Amino acid sequence: MKKVLLRLAVYLLSLVVFVGGLGFLGYSHTQKEFYNALREEAVPSLEGVTIPPHDPAKPTVAVVLGDSSITTEDFDFLIPYTLLSMTEAYNVYAVAPDKDLKALSGGLDVVPHYTYAELDALLGKDPDVIVVPFMPIIAEATYAPTREWIQKHANSDTTFLSICGGSGNLADAGLLKGKSAASHWQAIPSLRVFYPDTTWVEDVRYVHEGNTLTSSGQTAGIDAVLHLISQQVGEPTAASIAKQISYPNYEFVANPKVEPFVLDYKFSTYILNSTFRWQKKQMGVLLYDGMEELALSSIFDSYADTGTTRVRTISRTMTPLTTKHHLNIVARHTIENAPQLDKMIIPGGDAPSLAHDDIKFWNEKGKADVTLLIHADSPNRYVFEAPLEDLAKQEDLLTARHGVKRLEYRFDNIKLEGSALPLMTYAHLLLTLALAFFTAFFIDRKFIAKKSICCLHKRTL
Structure with missing residues (x-):
C-alpha cells in the first residue's frame, strides 16, 4: 500500500512540476508580451512632435497614460481618444506623469502631449473630462502620481470616464465608493474582492452615476463614449460618429441592458x-x-x-x-x-x-x-x-x-x-503531459519498482 501511495505521489508531483511549471512560465511570458510590452529598443529623438492647438472655448478631455514602467491598455486609450476627437467639440490630449515615451499594451509607443502638471498650468482649472484606461498597478511608487492626479481633480465639475478595466483604477483612487460601476466581465470577480464598497454590475454595457461613467469590456467602451457625446454634445453627433465608424451596436447607447457574459x-x-x-x-x-x-x-x-x-x-x-x-x-x-x-x-x-x-x-x-x-x-x-x-x-x-x-x-x-x-496548443499540452508521465515512469522503474524487486529477491534467498 505504501508503494502505491508513493507511486501516486511521484506521478502527481511530476504532473505538477511539468504541466504546472511549464504552464506558469508560458502564461507569464505571454502576459508579459502583451500587458508588459515595454520598449527595449533605443528611443529616437522626439523633437518635432506636434501638439493639437488649444481652443479655450472648447471643453478639454485628458486621456490618461500610465508611467513608463507599465503599459496602458491600447483599446481603452485609443477608442475614447479617437471618438471624442471626431466630434471636433473638445480639446483632446494624451497626458502622463512625464513626457517620456509611453507603451500601450501589445507594444504600441505613444508620445504624451502634456504632463499632468503642464495640462493643469495650461487650463488653470480641472479638465472637463478625464478618461481612465486600464493601467496595471504594479509598483506603488511609480503609479502614485497618476492616482494623485486623478484624486486631485475628483470633483463634481469633472466627468470621469473609465473604459473596461479602467474602472479598477477609478476604484483604487476612491472615486467609486458607494457607487455602481461596470467593468470587463473577466475582471469583475476580482474587483468585487478588492473593492467591495462598489456595486459591480454585469448586465449593462455602461453605468453613468453622478460624475463617473464606467463601461464594461472593450466595445462597450464605444457605447459609453457615444453616450457621453450624446449627453454633452448632442445625440445627432453621437449617431453621426457611430455611422462613420460603421458601429453595429448603436442601440446599446440608448439602452445598455444586456445578458451578462459568463466563463x-x-x-x-x-x-x-x-x-x-x-x-x-x-x-x-x-x-x-x-x-x-x-x-x-x-x-x-x-x-x-x-x-x-x-x-x-x-x-x-x-x-x-x-x-x-x-x-x-x-x-x-x-x-x-x-x-x-x-x-x-x-x-x-x-x-x-x-x-x-x-x-x-x-x-x-x-x-x-x-x-x-x-x-x-x-x-x-x-x-x-x-x-x-x-x-x-x-x-x-x-x-x-x-x-x-x-x-x-x-x-x-x-x-x-x-x-x-487550436491544434498546435493541444499538441504542446500533450507533449508536456507525455514528458511528465515518462519522467514519473522512469523514477518509478529506476527506484520504486527496482527496490521492490530487490526486497523480494532477498526474502527468496
Whole structure:
C-alpha cells in the first residue's frame, strides 16, 4: 500500500512540476508580451512632435497614460481618444506623469502631449473630462502620481470616464465608493474582492452615476463614449460618429441592458493558448502618417491578446508619426531592420493612398510570408470584423470566438471560418503531459519498482 501511495505521489508531483511549471512560465511570458510590452529598443529623438492647438472655448478631455514602467491598455486609450476627437467639440490630449515615451499594451509607443502638471498650468482649472484606461498597478511608487492626479481633480465639475478595466483604477483612487460601476466581465470577480464598497454590475454595457461613467469590456467602451457625446454634445453627433465608424451596436447607447457574459470553454482556450502555445505567430503592423487610430487598435486587440501572436510595430523611419487625430506614435523597428515575419498587417481603409510610398518600400525591402491590407477591401466595415475573421483563418474557431466574446462584440456580422481547434496548443499540452508521465515512469522503474524487486529477491534467498 505504501508503494502505491508513493507511486501516486511521484506521478502527481511530476504532473505538477511539468504541466504546472511549464504552464506558469508560458502564461507569464505571454502576459508579459502583451500587458508588459515595454520598449527595449533605443528611443529616437522626439523633437518635432506636434501638439493639437488649444481652443479655450472648447471643453478639454485628458486621456490618461500610465508611467513608463507599465503599459496602458491600447483599446481603452485609443477608442475614447479617437471618438471624442471626431466630434471636433473638445480639446483632446494624451497626458502622463512625464513626457517620456509611453507603451500601450501589445507594444504600441505613444508620445504624451502634456504632463499632468503642464495640462493643469495650461487650463488653470480641472479638465472637463478625464478618461481612465486600464493601467496595471504594479509598483506603488511609480503609479502614485497618476492616482494623485486623478484624486486631485475628483470633483463634481469633472466627468470621469473609465473604459473596461479602467474602472479598477477609478476604484483604487476612491472615486467609486458607494457607487455602481461596470467593468470587463473577466475582471469583475476580482474587483468585487478588492473593492467591495462598489456595486459591480454585469448586465449593462455602461453605468453613468453622478460624475463617473464606467463601461464594461472593450466595445462597450464605444457605447459609453457615444453616450457621453450624446449627453454633452448632442445625440445627432453621437449617431453621426457611430455611422462613420460603421458601429453595429448603436442601440446599446440608448439602452445598455444586456445578458451578462459568463466563463465557458472559450475562456479555457485563451488560457491554454497563453500557457502552451510556445511558437507564436510573428506579425508586423505598419505605422504611417495619418493612419486611423481605431484601425490600429483593432490589430492589437484582435491578435496580440490571444496567446497566439506577437505584434511588432514597423515604419519607414524611427521619427514620430502623427495619426489622423494628432496622436504621436513611434515604431520599434524600421522596415529595413525588421525581423522575418509570418505576416505584415497594414491597417486602415485609406492605407492604399495614405501609405502608398510606405507600402511600396515594404514590398521592396520587407520580410514577411504574407502582406495583408486588412481593411482596404472593405473600408466601410466596422474595423474589428476583418481582423477577427482573419484570426479564425490564421488560428482556429475557438480562439476567434473567444476573441469576439472578450471584445464583448454582440452582433452576428462576423463570418468565422477556419480550423475547429487550436491544434498546435493541444499538441504542446500533450507533449508536456507525455514528458511528465515518462519522467514519473522512469523514477518509478529506476527506484520504486527496482527496490521492490530487490526486497523480494532477498526474502527468496
